[in-house]
């Protein structure tokens with residue numbers, strides 16, 4: 001059984017996939033969310049990319065009768081540690097259980113190992129897009145690709161997860177998840193804070209006004225990429241960043257939206273993680289550091 005923590009934009013995307021393909025799943029919600037009137041009849045309203053509405057019953061996990069075999073967390077990176085601690089307080093994990101961390105940014109694996117030392121930690125990344133209109137009312141805005149894998153490529157895909165992947169045309173198990181997460185983090189570290197501090201859509205980064213700044217951020221990323229022995233080169237990274245800017249030109253980045261709605265951002269797990277890694281190689285990344293500090297000021301205000 002797949003156990004899914006929360007029912008936000010991306011977890012609902014996975015819940016919808018399970019519902020469509022009749023894959024057994026259960027959902028772990030906070031006590032206050034179960035009690036709230038915002039969850040009528042324990043049902044999720046999911047509007048798919050074509051605009052069709054689906055009322056999906058949420059089978060809630062409320063007791064510890066059967067230990068968790070496969071736990072999927074698609075929560076904000078800064079919520080991972082607290083969510084895992086809450087799971088640990090109430091539920092047990094099966095021997096050989098797997099935990100899948102699906103979020104933007106990096107740096108949560110150590111928390112998962114600390115809280116559940118004997119579980120296998122898997123990672124995932126998605127380019128699907130969705131947002132919460134309100135609690136348990138999710139609108140899908142983009143169909144993308146979801147990849148799953150294991151750090152250092154040391155484990156095989158567990159059967160339960162393979163079942164989900166087999167039924168999901170736009171999902172796969174990959175052997176280079178770390179590189180993919182780094183690439184996503186590099187892209188996010190350019191687009192997200194720049195659009196957030198300047199309060200602009202992604203597409204505005206194509207303007208000459210921002211090109212020198214984007215160039216400097218990419219130069220600094222390349223210095224870290226070389227230290228980490230990642231297989232990226234400057235022109236490839238540059239064209240990938242501009243391709244994502246082009247593809248999402250009309251969108252506001254998640255960080256711009258978080259700032260606009262006065263929510264906490266994932267900056268500590270994107271630029272913060274980048275700076276932390278750079279420090280280990282005595283690398284200073286002045287442009288990223290300055291953008292990090294600006295974002296922190298904006299977040300505070």
Ligand SMILES: NC(=O)C1=CN([C@@H]2O[C@H](COP(=O)(O)OP(=O)(O)OC[C@H]3O[C@@H](n4cnc5c(N)ncnc54)[C@H](OP(=O)(O)O)[C@@H]3O)[C@@H](O)[C@H]2O)C=CC1
Pocket residue numbers: 005006007008009010011028029030074075076077079082083084086102103104105126127128129130131132254266
């Ligand atoms: N939305 C998107 O289009 C995309 C998002 N991502 C990434 O995916 C990750 C998830 O994003 P998204 O789905 O948008 O975020 P959401 O905030 O919509 O979803 C997270 C959900 O998990 C809930 N939650 C958090 N902690 C717990 C807990 N301990 N117990 C139960 N529920 C919990 C949250 O509740 P509450 O709100 O009450 O805290 C929220 O409903 C992020 O890293 C994001 O950057 C990546 C690609 C696209």
Ligand SMILES: CC(C)(CO)C(=O)C(=O)O
Pocket residue numbers: 104187188191192202244248251252253254255
């Ligand atoms: C790719 C990008 C920048 C799209 O907006 C994104 O992942 C985000 O907004 O978090």
